[in-house]
Amino acid sequence: xxxxxxxxxxxxxxxxxxxxxxxxxxxxxxxxxxxxxxxxxxxxxxxxxxxxxxxxxxxxxxxxxxxxxxxxxxxxxxxxxxxxxxxxxxxxxxxxxxxxxxxxxxxxxxxxxxxxxxxxxxxxxxxxxxxxxxxxxxxxxxxxxxxxxxxxxxxxxxxxxxxxxxxxxxxxxxxxxxxxxxxxxxxxxxxxxxxxxxxxxxxxxxxxxxxxxxxxxxxxxxxxxxxxxxxxxxxxxxxxxxxxxxxxxxxxxxxxxxxxxxxxxxxxxxxxxxxxxxxxxxxxxxxxxxxxxxxxxxxxxxxxxxxxxxxxxxxxxxxxxxxxxxxxxxxxxxxxxxxxx
Amino acid sequence: xxxxxxxxxxxxxxxxxxxxxxxxxxxxxxxxxxxxxxxxxxxxxxxxxxxxxxxxxxxxxxxxxxxxxxxxxxxxxxxxxxxxxxxxxxxxxxxxxxxxxxxxxxxxxxxxxxxxxxxxxxxxxxxxxxxxxxxxxxxxxxxxxxxxxxxxxxxxxxxxxxxxxxxxxxxxxxxxxxxxxxxxxxxxxxxxxxxxxxxxxxxxxxxxxxxxxxxxxxxxxxxxxxxxxxxxxxxxxxxxxxxxxxxxxxxxxxxxxxxxxxxxxxxxxxxxxxxxxxxxxxxxxxxxxxxxxxxxxxxxxxxxxxxxxxxxxxxxxxxxxxxxxxxxxxxxxxxxxxxxxxxxxxxxxxxxxxxxxxxxxxxxxxxxxxxxxxxxxxxxxxxxxxxxxxxxxxxxxxxxxxxxxxxxxxxxxxxxxxxxx
Numbered sequence: 001x002x003x004x005x006x007x008x009x010x011x012x013x014x015x016x017x018x019x020x021x022x023x024x025x026x027x028x029x030x031x032x033x034x035x036x037x038x039x040x041x042x043x044x045x046x047x048x049x050x051x052x053x054x055x056x057x058x059x060x061x062x063x064x065x066x067x068x069x070x071x072x073x074x075x076x077x078x079x080x081x082x083x084x085x086x087x088x089x090x091x092x093x094x095x096x097x098x099x100x101x102x103x104x105x106x107x108x109x110x111x112x113x114x115x116x117x118x119x120x121x122x123x124x125x126x127x128x129x130x131x132x133x134x135x136x137x138x139x140x141x142x143x144x145x146x147x148x149x150x151x152x153x154x155x156x157x158x159x160x161x162x163x164x165x166x167x168x169x170x171x172x173x174x175x176x177x178x179x180x181x182x183x184x185x186x187x188x189x190x191x192x193x194x195x196x197x198x199x200x201x202x203x204x205x206x207x208x209x210x211x212x213x214x215x216x217x218x219x220x221x222x223x224x225x226x227x228x229x230x231x232x233x234x235x236x237x238x239x240x241x242x243x244x245x246x247x248x249x250x251x252x253x254x255x256x257x258x259x260x261x262x263x264x265x266x267x268x269x270x271x272x273x274x275x276x277x278x279x280x281x282x283x284x285x286x287x288x289x290x291x292x293x294x295x296x297x298x299x300x301x302x303x304x305x306x307x308x309x310x311x312x313x314x315x316x317x318x319x320x321x322x323x324x325x326x327x328x329x330x331x332x333x334x335x336x337x338x339x340x341x
Numbered sequence: 342x343x344x345x346x347x348x349x350x351x352x353x354x355x356x357x358x359x360x361x362x363x364x365x366x367x368x369x370x371x372x373x374x375x376x377x378x379x380x381x382x383x384x385x386x387x388x389x390x391x392x393x394x395x396x397x398x399x400x401x402x403x404x405x406x407x408x409x410x411x412x413x414x415x416x417x418x419x420x421x422x423x424x425x426x427x428x429x430x431x432x433x434x435x436x437x438x439x440x441x442x443x444x445x446x447x448x449x450x451x452x453x454x455x456x457x458x459x460x461x462x463x464x465x466x467x468x469x470x471x472x473x474x475x476x477x478x479x480x481x482x483x484x485x486x487x488x489x490x491x492x493x494x495x496x497x498x499x500x501x502x503x504x505x506x507x508x509x510x511x512x513x514x515x516x517x518x519x520x521x522x523x524x525x526x527x528x529x530x531x532x533x534x535x536x537x538x539x540x541x542x543x544x545x546x547x548x549x550x551x552x553x554x555x556x557x558x559x560x561x562x563x564x565x566x567x568x569x570x571x572x573x574x575x576x577x578x579x580x581x582x583x584x585x586x587x588x589x590x591x592x593x594x595x596x597x598x599x600x601x602x603x604x605x606x607x608x609x610x611x612x613x614x615x616x617x618x619x620x621x622x623x624x625x626x627x628x629x630x631x632x633x634x635x636x637x638x639x640x641x642x643x644x645x646x647x648x649x650x651x652x653x654x655x656x657x658x659x660x661x662x663x664x665x666x667x668x669x670x671x672x673x674x675x676x677x678x679x680x681x682x683x684x685x686x687x688x689x690x691x692x693x694x695x696x697x698x699x700x701x702x703x704x705x706x707x708x709x710x711x712x713x714x715x716x717x718x719x720x721x722x723x724x725x726x727x728x729x730x731x732x733x734x735x736x737x738x739x740x741x742x743x744x745x746x747x748x749x750x751x752x753x754x755x756x757x758x759x760x761x762x
Contacts, residue, residue, distance in 0.1 A: 040473035136354040140376070140743070209467060210564055218362040218465040219744045301564045302467025304744045305376060 013105050017094055025241040026056035032294050039298040063237075066230035071133060074227065078132035083228065083235035086125025090242040093118040097249055098172050100259045100278035111172045112160055115250065116153070119205060123149040125239065126207075126214065126224045133227040141223025144305050145207065145214040151312035152204040158320035159198035162191050162327050163254045166338065176258035181337065182265035186257040190330065190338045193323045195255040197316045199289070202247035204308065206240065208293055210300035211308055218302075248289035249282070256285050351379050358387055362465045362747045365757035367731075369746070376742045381735045388761035396721040400687025401427055402501065404721075409495035411723065412759040415454040415702045417446045417486075419759070420499040425605065425697035426708040427501040430690045433662060438653040439503035440606040445541070445644035446489075446498065447606075447699070448637040452548070453482050454702035455630045455637075458754045459555065462627065465751040466568050471558060478551055481544050488512060488537045502663045503656025508537045508648065538645050545642050552634055560628070569623035573737040573749035576621060583736070584729035587704025588629045589753065593621030599700040613640050623752040630754075633702075662688055687716040701726050703754050725759035 030045065030052065037044025045052035070076055096111040098104035108114060123145060130142020164170055166187055167178040179186045188195045204211040215223040225236045252258055259278030263269040303311070331339045353372045357363030366387035372379040392411060396404040408419040421443060428434065435443070456475040463471035483493040488509050490496035498505050512533035515526045532543045559565045575585070577593045590597050598615045600608040616632035618625025656663045664683050665676035690712040698707035704726030711720040730753040737749045 036470075040470050041477060042473060136352065212467070213744070216467075216744070218467065218747050221361060298470045299558070300468065301463070301559075301562065301568055302744075303564055304568060304742060306742065307567050 010105070014095075017105060018091060021091065021094060021242055021245070022238065024245060025238050026060060028241050028245065028290060029059070029237075030056050031290075032297075035291065035294045036298045039295070060234070063234040064231050068230040068232045069227075071135070071227050073134045075132040075134070078128050079227075080232065082125050082129035082132060083225075083232045083239070084125075085128065086122055086239040087235045087242070089118045089122035089125065090239045090246060093246055094242075096172060097246070098176065098253070098258065099282060101177075102173070103279070104173070107171070107173060109169070109171045112164065112170045112175070112254075115246075116157060116160065119243075119246075120149070120153055122239070122243070125236075129228070129236070130224040133224070135227050137220040137222070137226045138224050140220050141214050141216070141226070144216075144220075145224060147305075148204060148207070148211065148214065148308055148312075151309055152201040152316075155197055155312055155316040155320055156201040156205060158317065158324065159191075159194040159201065160254070162194040162320070162324055163187060165324070165327055165331060166191060172253055172258075176253055176260065179257040180260055180264060183257075183262050185264075185337060186255060186260075187338075188255040190335075191255060191323070191327065193319050194327075195251070197320050198255065199251055201312075201316060202251060203293065203296065204312070206243045206247055206293075208240075208244065209297035210303050212297075212302060213305045213308060216302065244290060244293055245286065248286040248293070251289055252282060252285040258282055258285075356381075356746065362750065364461065364750060364755055366761070367750075367755070367757065369734075369750075371743070371746065373743060376744075378738050378741055378743070378746060381738050381746060383731050383734055385731065385757075385761055388757040390762065392762045393721050393723060396718055398717065400716045401690065401718065402683070402687050404718075405500065406495060406497045409497060410758055411725070411762060412454075412701070412703065412706070412727070412756045413494065414457045414756055415450045416494060416496050417443075417450045417498055418454075418699060418701045418706060420497065421447060422697050422699045422701070422706050422708045424499045424501045425699065426695045426710040427690065429695040429697050430693055430710060430712055431501065431662065431688075432691075433502050433657055433659065435503040435657060436654045437607065438507075438648065438651060439655045441644050441648050441651075442504050442508065442655060443499060444606050444608060444611070445641055445648065446485075448640045448644070449482050449485055449541070451637045451702040452634050452641075453479055454754075455634045456482075458630060458702075458751075459627075462748075462751040463559070465747045466565065468559065468562075468565065471555060474551075474555065478548065481540075484513075485537060485541060485544075488540075500656060500663060502659065503654070505656075507655045510536045512537055512540045538649055541641060542645050545638050545645070548638050549635060552631060552638075556631065560631075566624060568744075568748055569627060569752070571620070572623045572741060572745050573752060574620060574622045575733065575737060579736065580621065580733075583733045585704070585733065586726055586729075587701065588626055588633065589704060589730050591616065592618040592626035592629045594619055599698060599705060603698075605697075605699060611640055611643050613637075623748055626752050689714060689716045690718075698724065703727050703756070703759075704730070706759075723759070723762055725762065727753065727755040727760045731755050731760055 034044040034052070045055040048054040048058045070079055093115045095105045096108055096114050098107070126145040127142045130138040130145070133139070163175060167175040169175055169178070207214040213219070215225070220226075225233055228236060259282040261270070261273055261276065261281055263273050334340055351372045351374050353370060356369035356371050358366045358368045363369070368384040368387065370382040370384065390410070392407050395407060405420055405423060408423045409416040411419045456479050460472040460475035463469070486496050487493045490498040490505065512535065514533055515521065515529040517523050517526050521529070532540055575593055577595045580590050580593045581595065586597065594617050596615050596617045599605070600613075601615055613636045616629045616636065618629050660676065660679040660683070665679050669676040670680050692712055692714040694709070694711045696707055696709045698705050705724065706726050707724035709722040709724065710718055713719040734750065734753065738746045741749070
């Protein structure tokens with residue numbers, strides 16, 4: 001009976017997280033259209049509901065009621081499995097993401113590793129989709145995706161090593177708590193190059209502009225999901241935006257002190273904001289990165305595929321490796337205030 | 342029996358006609374090795390409307406509207422070459438005011454064309470915000486088209502012997518609607534209080550700042566430079582040999598511009614410079630076109646100043662060629678007959694042939710006209726600027742990657758209306 005309750009509790013938590021996440025994705029899409037609209041001196045969606053607030057709902061209904069067209073030359077089974085892998089992996093990663101102190105579905109010690117693993121696995125969704133579609137554009141898209149993911153995961157992994165060295169743990173709770181003490185104690189400062197590299201790699205990892213060669217609208221039409229329609233397409237779409245939120249949350253947790261208040265250690269202000277719940281801080285910090293995603297998209301031209309590879313291997317990777325050496329020295333010398341412990 | 346290794350083949354695929362970056366109806370057969378282009382074979386003809394043949398079956402003045410539909414982003418320039426060819430054969434010259442109006446609208450058209458080109462080029466390279474910015478400015482210029490001709494695209498404003506009518510004294514105004522209340526409309530109408538010339542003057546005062554704004558987004562942008570510098574390079578000699586004209590040739594460093602080399606209308610009286618590139622790559626062609634927009638703006642300002650000071654007729658007074666005034670038609674028998682004859686029969690051109698070329702935004706746009714003395718052309722040949730450019734595509738993209746094909750293709754500034762005709 002007790003174990004049954006435990007399972008039911010976990011299930012409820014999962015459903016809760018997934019529902020909130022899907023809602024966030026839906027409104028992130030609306031936010032994207034609004035923000036980019038304002039940046040382009042347009043108004044964005046404003047017809048469905050007040051200020052277009054019901055637009056995501058209309059979009060969801062549209063996508064779900066549309067026919068899923070399966071190309072006759074495709075591999076039917078893999079064609080349908082691909083979007084499920086894509087969304088599945090991007091949702092599963094949320095299991096270890098803490099939203100506040102001790103508010104987490106699974107507080108495992110290898111949390112960072114778990115997230116990294118799942119984000120590596122998610123490329124299979126894209127690869128299989130491209131392969132199973134049996135279309136030139138889709139194949140080109142998935143090949144690009146594979147190359148890009150592998151390249152940027154390495155830079156990303158090295159950036160994570162820096163965080164692990166600094167915090168001495170792979171557990172998100174420990175990593176965040178190791179940063180407590182105020183803005184200057186967060187890892188963005190001692191790990192600044194890694195923070196930037198992780199950010200860039202994160203944008204590349206989610207295949208967003210300016211690294212969106214996998215979809216490359218003007219080059220390979222829609223890339224790996226060119227043959228998808230209806231709810232199968234919706235799954236890819238959800239996965240992409242869920243990944244954006246995931247990466248933003250990861251940057252926040254690893255480099256910006258997660259749910260910690262930015263006013264820690266400042267007299268009066270610290271006390272004044274004491275009762276603000278941690279997840280509000282988390283939300284505000286990750287919103288900044290989400291906004292930057294949209295900002296980048298409205299501003300930058302698209303990189304070429306080989307230039308992305310160049311950036312990943314010859315610029316980002318050397319920076320991370322060099323900084324890891326610097327970091328190791330700093331830890332060895334117990335540079336205050338970060339590495340005194 | 343021995344097993345041989347299966348033959349390795351390159352990938353061949355269709356780029357268009359249903360492709361977001363195909364610029365209309367281009368079908369490009371790409372042969373790729375991985376992502377590297379082995380060959381690019383453009384197929385044309387999907388937008389063929391037989392304009393040249395159609396013109397043979399109609400009186401001369403009926404075909405002006407077809408010219409708009411050739412390069413449908415620089416409408417009045419196409420008309421210009423056509424009416425110039427007719428004028429050459431007829432031996433008439435339009436009044437000076439008409440010439441200034443034509444030059445002004447040619448340059449407005451050049452800005453219109455280059456803005457659309459910039460919009461397309463940017464969205465092809467992935468900078469989508471520029472697309473909307475360019476369209477914001479195009480809106481006002483299209484209003485100028487609308488003010489003189491009544492339409493925003495297919496103007497049919499240039500006529501043999503002048504232009505259809507003088508510039509309006511009053512700019513059309515916005516009215517309140519469900520979507521725009523009185524205060525919003527007042528804001529929209531702010532620069533429309535005076536004549537069309539005031540409106541253009543106001544625009545030309547603001548426009549250089551807008552171009553600066555575009556340049557802050559692109560010119561020194563690292564990604565933009567990585568995507569365009571050294572891409573689609575063509576040497577001056579090859580460019581000339583392949584029949585490149587306009588910005589495609591000037592981007593390679595050849596200062597060839599018909600407005601300077603064989604001035605038509607009043608270009609010889611105006612002050613403007615010809616920007617040229619050095620490398621002949623996409624980036625230089627971008628810089629050339631951006632500078633051309635500034636120069637065009639400069640020309641427009643000179644024209645507006647002249648036009649404000651010098652009123653006068655805008656079409657010749659020969660009613661065998663130009664229609665009589667509407668008022669006269671209602672009262673004078675002769676005018677009515679003129680009008681009727683002009684609209685049904687048109688006029689005959691003396692036997693002979695003429696080639697008239699103008700510096701179109703895309704390059705040299707020429708009309709070759711053969712007359713056998715009838716009221717219809719015996720033969721009309723259009724020299725489309727974009728056709729040789731598209732023909733040079735394979736030379737430009739060979740060895741580059743798929744993403745570069747898109748960049749090069751959009752830097753050609755092709756419009757299928759004129760290529761397929």
